[in-house]
Amino acid sequence: METRTLVAYASKYGSTKEVAESITKILQENGLTVDLEHAKKVHSLEEYSAVVLGAPIYVTHLHKDAAGFLSKHHEALKKLLPCIIIVNRTGNRGKFQSLMFMKPC
Numbered sequence: 001m002e003t004r005t006l007v008a009y010a011s012k013y014g015s016t017k018e019v020a021e022s023i024t025k026i027l028q029e030n031g032l033t034v035d036l037e038h039a040k041k042v043h044s045l046e047e048y049s050a051v052v053l054g055a056p057i058y059v060t061h062l063h064k065d066a067a068g069f070l071s072k073h074h075e076a077l078k079k080l081l082p083c084i085i086i087v088n089r090t091g092n093r094g095k096f097q098s099l100m101f102m103k104p105c
Helices: 013-031 064-070
Strands: 004-009 033-038 050-058 083-089 096-102
Touching: 004 013, 013 050, 033 064, 050 064
Parallel strands: 004 033, 004 050, 050 083
Antiparallel strands: 083 096
């Protein structure tokens, strides 16, 4: 069976999508088979051995599509080691910072 990684993202203005695209490219350059999908469009995690979720936070709330993804796929994520990437605008002239953590659900 082929090992596949899903990079899912939720993005309001496109910044998180850009981060997800960069992560996908890096993983592919390192020999992984990777699918890039908007979090809302992911129906199943059955074919994946790893999941990366990228999402922004707005006023202390996770983007609704990312929250929905985590809720919808909660049981499947228990069997995987997900990686969640939070993209947040800093007060430094609109620059972005990315925070990454890996934690079983």
